Amino acid sequence: MKYSTKAMLLSAFLFPGVGHFYLKCYLTGAVLASLAVGALYFLLARTIEVAMRVSEMIQQGEVGIDPLSITQALSTQTTTADSQVINIATVMIICCFVMGIGDSYRVGRIRDKADGTSGSTA
Secondary structure, eight states: OOHHHHHHHHHHHTOTTHHHHHTTOHHHHHHHHHHHHHHHHHHHHHHHHHHHHHHHHHHTTSSOSSHHHHHHHHHHHOOHHHHHHHHHHHHHHHHHHHHHHHHHHHHHHHHHHHHTSOOOOO
16 A cells, blocks of 8 residues: 555544654644644533533533433533634644645645555555
8 A cells, every 4th residue: 555545544544644654744733633622622621511501500400411401401501602712723724634644645645655565565
C-alpha cells in the first residue's frame, strides 16, 4: 500500500495526526492531535456538566423522570453563547480531520514520489 493511502486512512479512521506520525512528521501530527483532543475535551466536559445539572434537578424533584421532561431540561441548559462555543469546537474537530486527511495524503504523495516505488513497507 502506498504511504499516501495508508497515512490518509490512518488520519481518517483513527484520529487526526496519526497519519503524520506514520510519515514521521511529528510536529504537524502533534499540532493536529492536540487541537482535536482539546476540542473533544471541551465538548465532553460541557456535556458532563449539563448532564450533572439535569441529574441534580431530577434528584431535587424539579424535573420529572419521564423522557419528555428530561429532554426539555436538557434543551434549556444550553445558552446561546454556549451553543456558539460548542459549534466552534465541533467545527474545529471536523477541520482537524479534514486537514489531517488532506495533508497526510499530500505528504505521503511526496514520499511516494521520492521512493519511486509503490510505497509498501512489507
